[in-house]
Amino acid sequence: SYVVTQPPSVSVAPGQTAKITCAGNNIEGKDVHWYQQKPGQAPVLVVYDDNVRPSGVTERFSGSNSGDTATLNITGVEVGDEADYYCQTWDIRTYHWVFGGGTKLTVL
Amino acid sequence: QVQLQQWGTGLVKPSETLSLTCAVDGGSFGGNYWSWIRQAPGKGLEWIGHIKHWGGTIYNPSFKSRVTISEDTSKRQSSLKLTSVTAADTAMYFCARGNTSSYFFDSWGQGTLVIVSA
Numbered sequence: 001s002y003v004v005t006q007p008p009s010v011s012v013a014p015g016q017t018a019k020i021t022c023a024g025n026n027i028e029g030k031d032v033h034w035y036q037q038k039p040g041q042a043p044v045l046v047v048y049d050d051n052v053r054p055s056g057v058t059e060r061f062s063g064s065n066s067g068d069t070a071t072l073n074i075t076g077v078e079v080g081d082e083a084d085y086y087c088q089t090w091d092i093r094t095y096h097w098v099f100g101g102g103t104k105l106t107v108l
Numbered sequence: 109q110v111q112l113q114q115w116g117t118g119l120v121k122p123s124e125t126l127s128l129t130c131a132v133d134g135g136s137f138g139g140n141y142w143s144w145i146r147q148a149p150g151k152g153l154e155w156i157g158h159i160k161h162w163g164g165t166i167y168n169p170s171f172k173s174r175v176t177i178s179e180d181t182s183k184r185q186s187s188l189k190l191t192s193v194t195a196a197d198t199a200m201y202f203c204a205r206g207n208t209s210s211y212f213f214d215s216w217g218q219g220t221l222v223i224v225s226a
Contacts, residue, residue: 033211033213035213037153042216042218042219043213045212045214048207048212054214086152088153088213089211096155097143097155097158099152
């Protein structure tokens with residue numbers, strides 16, 4: 001089955017830009033989606049189809065996908081952005097939903 | 109606005125069967141992928157499987173033959189059964205709606221913590 005890999009942690013100072021990567025073989029050929037999960041809560045979709053924000057999600061969240069890496073960008077990081085972030089895609093050959101291992105974003 | 113409300117037994121003995129149900133309020137029931145996802149304590153998200161009305165079920169091979177996902181369209185519910193549970197099955201279990209156009213999860217249940225312990 002298709003595998004995607006995320007860094008376990010990313011740290012950034014308030015106001016800076018956080019970049020969270022999701023690596024997979026030729027991932028640019030797939031749609032990548034991103035979820036934010038805060039402690040004790042269900043995940044929330046923050047970006048879908050590589051770079052589309054659902055209604056209600058701040059424009060500080062954006063995404064890109066090229067080559068073997070998809071990236072979630074969070075500009076003007078705030079303390080409230082501290083959370084775990086998961087990328088997800090779909091393996092069309094097996095009909096499996098694939099999650100990355102998650103990245104813990106720490107705001108210093 | 110779709111809302112998913114889930115419930116089930118929170119404490120299951122080893123070797124017994126875990127059972128959870130997810131009710132869908134709002135939106136269309138048919139034509140979506142109704143999925144189950146779990147998260148072990150301190151770990152990441154793990155997709156268990158899905159059911160699609162008229163589309164059948166697909167399961168994560170990691171669960172081999174232990175898992176069954178079913179639906180009751182008249183009640184707008186999806187159910188998960190996981191047999192022969194062990195301590196490794198202790199996790200928060202989520203139901204979620206999978207979008208059929210781009211294959212992402214756009215609605216999630218609140219989660220049910222299941223502990224496997226004698």
